[in-house]
Amino acid sequence: MTLSWGICSAGKISHDFIVALKTLSADHKVHAIASSSLKRAQDYAKQHGISKAYGSYEELAKDPDIDVIYVGSINTQHRTLTILFLRAKKNVLCEKPMGMNAAEVRDMIQAAQENNVFLMEGFWTRFFPASEQIRTAISQRSLGNLKVLRAQLGFRMDNVPRLLDKKLGGGVILDLGCYCIQFASMIFGPEMPKSIVASGLLAKTGVDETVSIILNYSENRQAVLNVTMMIDLPGEATIGGTQGIIKIPDHMNSPTILFMKGNRWEWPLPPSPEPLYFKHGIGLRYEAEHVRECLRKGLKESPIMPLRESKMIACIMDEARDQVGVTYEQDHNV
Secondary structure (H helix, E strand, O other), X not given: OOEEXXXXXXXXXXXXXXXXXXXXXXXXXXXXXXXXOHHHHHHHHHHHOOOEEEOOHHHHHHOOOOOEEEEOOOHHHHHHHHHHHHHOOOEEEEEOOOOOOHHHHHHHHHHHHHOOOXXXXXXXXXXXXXXXXXXXXXXXXXXXXXXXXXXXXXXXOOOOHHHHOHHHOOOHHHHHHHHHHHHHHHHHOOOOOOEEEEEEEEOOOOOEEEEEEEEEEHHHEEEEEEEEOOOOOOOOEEEEEOOEEEEEOOOOOOOOEEEEOOEEEEOOOOOOOOOOOOOOHHHHHHHHHXXXXXXXXXXXXXXXXXXXXXXXXXXXHHHHHHHHOOOOHHHHHO
16 A cells, blocks of 8 residues: 655654655655745755645645645644644644644544544654564563653753744643653553642743653552753653563663663664754654554554543643643633
């Protein structure tokens, strides 16, 4: 089954996604790209050999030759654009966070169900081979009873205007915190924590720049998560059980190395045919291939990143933001 992709927006993450697709088989092809700027779309199309470029997202939605659309726009546009494509009967892979809040995520899920099309949140972390190995170890109870999770993620991004602007959906919880929260959900299972405790520091613009979150789950299991956009952190993660520990030494949002019970596991990424904007960006290939497999099987959502879990993650982020003191315009529309 050859999958014809449409790309929504001509930003950095879309570039990396397109390059990642080039490392897959001919079962993936990029048919069209759209941007609010026709020239920017045309420049991307020329750079990547894409046959069609559109200066509006409505044109992309109407293209009959597209099977699935990757939404890589800024956070505040995810709901509007995703629903536009879903109502046009297009399958959608929406970059994380799916929505600005849980209410937006619910709207998007409803639109997917009403139009009987596929929708998945693009948490690329879930689809790395290292993450598959972690899920296998947990399902086989290799660590015994899981008790503790520690995860940290930090990148120096206080000079990125978008992340400091509330009107553009800035803030570290939506940008990085979502990775750690989804990781806790993958490890402990997709259930709402019994309690959520969040503490954070705000930038002068009102967005959250450094946040710590404690998630307490049933059966005395706890996740402690730390995220910041003020400094670079290794991105370590540790999963502790009564019979062993798994450690990710760095880049827990795009893991390629694991240590488990004295063994070192590594899954090298394929070389990139072009320069990338993001570390391990070529790893976007894994989620793209998963989407193709889901569509080949006729699925409307992913069994690895199901929609109910996207909604739950959004609910946890809503509560964390509320405790830290960050609200967006979209929160007043609930």
